[in-house]
Amino acid sequence: MEVCMSVSCLVSERSNMPFFTGKYGCPLLFPCGSLKGDDLLLKLSGKGINVVAVTVYETHVHEQLEQRLHEIVLHNSGFPEIVVYFSPSGMKFTIPILEKMQVPLQQLKVYIIL
Numbered sequence: 568m569e570v571c572m573s574v575s576c577l578v579s580e581r582s583n584m585p586f587f588t589g590k591y592g593c594p595l596l597f598p599c600g601s602l603k604g605d606d607l608l609l610k611l612s613g614k615g616i617n618v619v620a621v622t623v624y625e626t627h628v629h630e631q632l633e634q635r636l637h638e639i640v641l642h643n644s645g646f647p648e649i650v651v652y653f654s655p656s657g658m659k660f661t662i663p664i665l666e667k668m669q670v671p672l673q674q675l676k677v678y679i680i681l
Contacts, residue, residue, distance in 0.1 A: 594619045602626040602656055628660040636664055649676045 594617040597608070601622050611618050629635070640646050646665070652658050658679075665672060 596621065598623040600624050600626040600654070600656070626654075626656045632660060633664050633667075636661070636668065640668065640670075646670045646675075648674075649678070651678045651680065653680050 595611065597618050597620045599620055599622060601624070603620065603622070608618050608620060646668075650661075662672070
């Protein structure tokens, strides 16, 4: 509750954002990337929760991604059996490179944590 109150004070002093006046008395701060979807925001606002979305990073492919994936394959005598993704962007950026490298995607164990 102290964090929520501190964020509320910070936001109220520095902007004219509307505040959630429901159960908790303050908005939900949602730090996100530039490619965020609206699903979560719509679900929360549908429940009466005021969400303040703040873009905190720009989503783009790392310039050395393809090189790094090649290094991983070389150092491990093949591609790892398990891949864990934490965002749709990770999949968007790596899958074309893995296909180009002829990694047998259908044989990988893929875990997605969103």
